[in-house]
Amino acid sequence: AVNLFGLNLLFFYLVHLWFYRLRLHGVPPPFYLTLLETLCFWGIGLIALWWLTKRFEILKRNHPDSLLRYI
Numbered sequence: 001a002v003n004l005f006g007l008n009l010l011f012f013y014l015v016h017l018w019f020y021r022l023r024l025h026g027v028p029p030p031f032y033l034t035l036l037e038t039l040c041f042w043g044i045g046l047i048a049l050w051w052l053t054k055r056f057e058i059l060k061r062n063h064p065d066s067l068l069r070y071i
């Protein structure tokens with residue numbers, strides 16, 4: 001997983017900035033959550049980001065001459 005994130009560092013960085021700002025309606029911001037809730041929120045987010053980054057890596061490999069190689 002570390003190599004996957006390292007190969008797509010800019011993509012991971014940009015997506016995580018927006019991903020962790022999103023909240024479900026009625027759910028308090030993360031700084032109002034308990035430690036256990038925060039760890040669950042972080043873990044679920046990391047799994048989702050891993051999946052998105054993996055899909056992006058597949059997209060990049062399928063289009064090697066595109067501008068995606070710079071992201």
